[in-house]
Amino acid sequence: MSESDKVxxxxxxxxxxxxxxxxxxxxxxxxxxxxxxIKRPMMKNICLIAEPGMGKHMQ
Incomplete structure (x- = not known):
């Protein structure tokens, strides 16, 4: 992940x-x-920082 992605x-x-x-x-x-x-995919709270629809391709 690049520095710009983190920011x-x-x-x-x-x-x-x-x-x-x-x-x-x-x-x-x-x-x-x-x-x-981010390094713990079993944690669902990553949805709090994702834009709407970003996680749909991961299912």
């Missing part, structure tokens, strides 16, 4: 959660949390 996903997550993470943590911490979620 994109971070921004998506921030929009979904109301930018709470930007205030609570610095950007590097938030990116690490998102990466940890």
């Amino acid at each position: 994109s996903m971070l921004e998506l997550y921030g929009r979904k959660m109301g930018d709470v993470q930007y205030d609570a943590l610095d950007r590097d911490d938030v990116i690490e949390i998102i990466d940890a979620t």
Whole structure:
């Protein structure tokens, strides 16, 4: 995953959660949390940061 993909996903997550993470943590911490979620496919909370319809091809 490229650095630009990580920032994109971070921004998506921030929009979904109301930018709470930007205030609570610095950007590097938030990116690490998102990466940890991506590396565990059994966790369903990745849907919180995906655009509508992105996961349909994975089923």
